Amino acid sequence: MLHLILADSELETVPEEISSDKAMKRKAQRRGRRVTELILDSNYYHKPMRKLEDSDRRGRPDIVQICILTALDSPLNRDGYLRFYFHTRHDKVIxxxxxxxxxxxxxxxxxxxxQLFLTGGVPPDDPLMTLCDESLETRVEKISPEKVLAFSKDGKEDSGGRLFNSLTLEDDVCVIIGGFPHGDFLSDVEGLSDDLVSIYPETLDAVTVVNHVVQFYEKKFLDYPIFSDL
Known part of the structure; x- marks a missing residue:
């Protein structure tokens, strides 16, 4: 089983320190929410976000969305061999x-x-997504995988072909990918990992790494027709 974690994702609600912004207040009023119940989004809140620490990398729910769509739509997930989680900068795990x-x-x-940040689960009556307060380290410990791999441009170069060589399909392997636009992990990912891996000498978008990791795993363990001539 492949357990894929999008770590230190820049998904959060609007911090209290910028909640007095007039544009945010107007949007919250239209949505019937408090300002601090809105999702921070750099597309709309770029100016007030300048007051925040790490403002140049925060407010990126779009990264989370495209990575979830890519992972859940994969043959690997459809066949029941993938578990996907995302972890945020404020140590929440979904x-x-x-x-x-x-x-x-x-x-x-x-x-x-x-709605998820407000209620802790969506849909409320039978949640398919749940949110809890939890560090990346705690989640990895809960998974208790045979191997933990983290992807970083500063890691050891690997084509991807050998990543899962010591494992079987029945083994749990945890792969950690950064859920932020640039910079480095905030969590101690290197300390949690058995191997820090790079598949390209330059920084890649998170969704590109997600797609490659899923395909590396599929090619290693699952005989899909797409790989028959590779």
């Missing part, structure tokens, strides 16, 4: 049922995340 249908429309996705 569990996602493999059969969850994530909205492809961005505004609907943001609305879903606002």
């Amino acid at each position: 569990d996602i049922d493999p059969e969850t249908r994530i909205p492809r429309a961005y505004n609907r996705f943001v609305g879903l995340m606002e």
